[in-house]
Amino acid sequence: MRIGIAALLLVMFVSACQSAGQQNRYEVIYAMDKNEAVASPGQSAHEEEPRKFKIGVVPKLVEIPYFNLVEEGAREAAAQLGAELVYRGPPIADTVQQIRIIEELMVEGVDALAVSANDPEKLLPALMKARQQGIQVITWDSDTYREGRDFFVNMVDDEKLGRHLMDTLAWNTGEKGEFAILTGQQKAATLNEWIKWMKVQQETYYPDMKLVEIAATDDDPQKAYETAKRMLAKYPNLAGLIGNSSVGPPAAAQAVKEAGLTGKVKVVGLSLPNLMAPYLTDGSAQVATLWSPKKLGYLTVVLAVRALAGQPPEDGVMLPNVGIIRVNGDVVVMGDPVDFTKENVNQYDF
Amino acid sequence: MISNLRGKLAFTRFRLSTKLMVTYILLTVIPMSLLGYISYRQYTKSIEEQIGEYMPRFLVQADANIEKHMEELSVLPEMLFNSESMVAILRRDAYQSRADLNRDQFEMNSFLNRTYLNGASPDVIGVFLLSKNRVFESTRLSYSGIDWSRAFTDYGQDLELRGSVKVMLPRDVGLRFVDNIPYVLIMKPIEDVDNRRKLGTMFIAVRLNFIRNVLQDLENSDQADMWLMTREGQIIYHTDPELTGTFDPNIDQYPLLSGSFRKESGDGARLVSMHESKELDWVLVHSVPLEALTARTDFVRKVTVLVFIGLVLVSIFMYALFSIRVTNPLKRLNQLMKHVEMGKFNVDLKVQSKDEIGTLAASFNSMVATIRELIQQNYHIEIRQKEAELYALQSQINPHFMYNTLETISMAVEEDEKETVVEMVSLLGRMLRFSVSNKSKFVTITQEVQHVRDYLTIQKFRFEDRLSFDIAESVPSQAGEALYTPNFVLQPIVENAIKYGLEARKGVDIRITVSEEFSARSGKQDLVFRIRDNGPGITAGRLAQLEQAIREDAWSGKDSGFGLSxxxxxxxxLHGQDYGVQLHSIEGIGTEVAVRIPVIRAAEVERIEREAKHRATDTNLDRG
Known part of the structure; x- marks a missing residue:
């Protein structure tokens, strides 16, 4: 009897260590990040009500090709991200009208405002008011003062662009001669920044060149054309013209062409390839420099949505359909400028 | 409950050795085995838990490595934008001549070759670029199974990938490299970010070596299986090359995809750890047989179990031996007790040991011996007492005395001494009545003295002047209460005195006193009868002899000393060694016999009588 008990115990002890296996039984030992594991099958739980952000994008003005392209890009991004886009700007580059539009958009209840500022100073109160209402304010294309916005989406690095524009003219004029600049708005902060760097580059490397005048075109093609014509008449020794905003170079090229100065007065500057293609091809303009306005519009909206979703722009982030962005303080730099010449201008459809 | 009680009762009925064994097993074997079992279980469980907790973390690390690799690989297409001319080729829509197309194709292919196959990563085995009905490709290995021109419809420009990377598996594509090398295809649309257009789609075939390296870093045991699969169960890479590309049939049964669990199937339990990569939708699995984890423990376990069994057997053996050693003497004791019960006292429990059992045996032996002695002693006392009483009864009026008395009476009748006859007859009658009527062992001192006086008076009639006697009349009494003495103590002494005195001399004088004296031996007041005669006395040698005889054995023979003894x-x-008969004698002068008894009152007489009666009934019952 006692042997029986002992044997039983031993058998129990020995055999219990190897409990008989059955067909695929599972016993969880450790579950990692339970919340995550639970959330993963139906991730929609987190975004049950996909909030549709309303984003107001305000260009300097509307109905010029550059800002039309920006709108295209912005619409593409809004469609992809499921955001509501209000793209509204003044018919002419007018600060008062821009302020009015901003106030309209505030009343309409936008979540984010992306503004290309005509005048950094005058826009400031309106933008600050918007920020006080909890609206995410960003600037693009043309900056305002820092307190007026959360961050600025810059197309290119100001210094790099300013110096590069100066370089493109210098290559074509043989680093000498008089030149003039056709800028957009007198007070546009970004344009003035570029001009500053153009001057720095000229003073540093091109002592034989001389800046004779800076004239504002207010992004009006007609005004730009007339200014260019006036300059050609005023400065007979003019070797080159730099257009600082997209309407400048085509107007200048047109004026040069009409004055029969093709090849004699070089035209470079910021403009769209499509606008510049005829002039580049016939030699009345040498180099156009720009970025993709579509990409700028796209990036602006993407960054606005991301910021609303709690992801402020970060340096080195790879954004789909854009690439890697750089962030310097509160300034986002989209990329490097692209030069359009008669060789490659046909590759671009804007 | 009832069965429990029954079990309890059953237990109480077990033999002691069984109880000892059961107790031993209950106290030792069961706790030890339970302890061993529990600690082993806990230990293996804690190993399991530890590994189950750490392995998923390692997998996270491995996953992160793989993801990092994949990320690195997924940015490879971006390298295309490093070359303006390549972007220009992709932007080209139409060709004026076949030669232009071929030139672009040549340039692009050599660019791909340069950039991806010779540069970027050794794991890239092929690059395919589909753009506007053109196929650019560059591969390290020959391949088959795919028609790229048809792939346009499947993966062409219209695919809504929106710039994100997609990983495609061989099964999805049908592309096979020589030797069936495991690979994945990274598919990425090439976007013209400036024109906001799609330029084409790039496919990069990547060998899975890096996964193997990552997994090897994690675990290089042969017993562990690791694999990477999609959430649908398609195995992308398996440490067993045969299984790469197959489906995991259990994918739907896994209780979780991030964490670890024990899987018990026909071929033993395995610890499976998993981690699900959110980014890639992949699941990295590590599966190891539990035996491999607990291999070392299992060896220890086997050794422990063997040692344990050995210890249990040895200790059971020892314990059995021990319990036999304890219970055997008890069994024998039991048997011997039965013998003793039957009245056989000639038993000896032989136990050698000096422990409690030995002591018990020794005690038992000495107890039996003592009982034996006591019984013997009691038996003898009883016999002696009976004998003594019988003798006393016999000799109170012995035939010889009767004959002599009757002869004396007859002579007196002849001489016509009427008064003498009357007195003698009445004395004799009183003596006879005393003997007959008195059944008690005790009489009052007065009666005893009266009786010896009667006896002496009768003898006086016979021996006339040759005998003279004097009996001190003062009989001590206490507070008017009569004192008792064992009966028939004086007459035998007086008989002796007359016999020896008249043998040696012409006349004898006998004096009897009764007094109360303090005794040094008993430490109390005793009663002492002194019978003094002026007979021949006893020689010193004879006296010693007699005293010895009196003390030693009272019934060795009915010789001269018999009455005394x-x-x-x-x-x-009746009263113990402190009392009895003492002889004092001086040869030629006389002898004094002192009979020493305690002071006995009526109450004590009653008590002694009662005890005697009890003893008699007890003995009768015992004998019965």
Whole structure:
């Protein structure tokens, strides 16, 4: 009897260590990040009500090709991200009208405002008011003062662009001669920044060149054309013209062409390839420099949505359909400028 | 409950050795085995838990490595934008001549070759670029199974990938490299970010070596299986090359995809750890047989179990031995007790050991011996007492005395001494009545003295002047209460005195006193009868002999000392060694016999009588 008990115990002890296996039984030992594991099958739980952000994008003005392209890009991004886009700007580059539009958009209840500022100073109160209402304010294309916005989406690095524009003219004029600049708005902060760097580059490397005048075109093609014509008449020794905003170079090229100065007065500057293609091809303009306005519009909206979703722009982030962005303080730099010449201008459809 | 009680009762009925064994097993074997079992279980469980907790973390690390690799690989297409001319080729829509197309194709292919196959990563085995009905490709290995021109419809420009990377598996594509090398295809649309257009789609075939490296870093045991699969169960890479590309049939059964669990199937339990990569939708699995984890423990376990069994057997053996050693003497004791019960006292429990059992055996032996002695002693005392009493009864009026008395009476009748006859007859009658009527062992001192006086008076009639006697009349009494003495203590002494005195001399004088004296031996007041005669006395040698005889054995023979020793024996039997008969004699002058008894009152007489009666009934019952 006692042997029986002992044997039983031993058998129990020995055999219990190897409990008989059955067909695929599972016993969880450790579950990692339970919340995550639970959330993963139906991730929609987190975004049950996909909030549709309303984003107001305000260009300097509307109905010029550059800002039309920006709108295209912005619409593409809004469609992809499921955001509501209000793209509204003044018919002419007018600060008062821009302020009015901003106030309209505030009343309409936008979540984010992306503004290309005509005048950094005058826009400031309106933008600050918007920020006080909890609206995410960003600037693009043309900056305002820092307190007026959360961050600025810059197309290119100001210094790099300013110096590069100066370089493109210098290559074509043989680093000498008089030149003039056709800028957009007198007070546009970004344009003035570029001009500053153009001057720095000229003073540093091109002592034989001389800046004779800076004239504002207010992004009006007609005004730009007339200014260019006036300059050609005023400065007979003019070797080159730099257009600082997209309407400048085509107007200048047109004026040069009409004055029969093709090849004699070089035209470079910021403009769209499509606008510049005829002039580049016939030699009345040498180099156009720009970025993709579509990409700028796209990036602006993407960054606005991301910021609303709690992801402020970060340096080195790879954004789909854009690439890697750089962030310097509160300034986002989209990329490097692209030069359009008669060789490659046909590759671009804007 | 009832069965429990029954079990309890059953337990109480077990033999002691069984109880000892059961107790031993309950106290030792069961706790030890339970302890061993529990600690082993806990230990293996804690190993399991530890590994189950750490392995998923390692997998996270491995996953992160793989993801990092994949990320690195997924940015490879971006390298295309490093070359303006390549972007220009992709932007080209139409060709004027076949030669232009071929030139672009040549340039692009050599660019791909340069950039991806010779540069970027050794794991890239092929690059395919589909753009506007053109196929650019560059591969390290020959391949088959795919028609790229048809792939346009499947993966062409219209695919809504929106710039994100997609990983495609061989099964999805049908592309096979020589030797069936495991690979994945990274598909990425090429976007013209400036024109906001799609330029084409790039496919990069990547060998899975890096996964193997990552997994090897994690675990290089042969017993562990690791694999990477999609959430649908398609195995992308398996440490067993045969299984790469197959489906995991259990994918739907896994209780979780991030964490670890024990899987028990026909071929043993395995610890499976998993981690699900959120970014890639992949699941990295590590599966190891539990035996491999606990291999070392299992060896220890086997050794422990063997040692344990050995210990249990040895200790059971020892314990059995021990319990036999304890219970055997008890069994024998039991048997011997039965013998003793039957009245057989000639038993000896032989136990050698000096422990409690030995002591018990020794005690038992000495107890039996003592009982034996006591019984013997009691038996003898009883016999002696009876004998003494019988003798006393016999000799109170012995035939010889009767004959002599009757002869004396007859002579007196002849001489016509009427008064003498009357007195003698009445004395004799009183003596006879005393003997007959008195059944008690005790009489009052007065009666005893009266009786010896009667006896002496009768003898006086016979021996006339040759005998003279004097009996001190003062009989001590206490507070008017009569004192008792064992009966028939004086007459035998007086008989002796007359016999020896008249043998040696013409006349004898006998004096009897009764007094109360303090005794040094008993430490109390005793009663002492002194019978003094002026007979021949006893020689010193004879006196010693007699005293010895009196003390030692009262019934060795009915010789001269018999009367004395009988008296002595009866007194000693009743009252102990402190009392009895003492002889003092000077040869030629006389002898004094002192009979020492305790002060006995009526109450004590009653008590002694009662005890005697009890003893008699007890003995009768015992004998019965």
């Amino acid at each position: 009988n008296v002595n024996a009866r007194i000693v039997l």
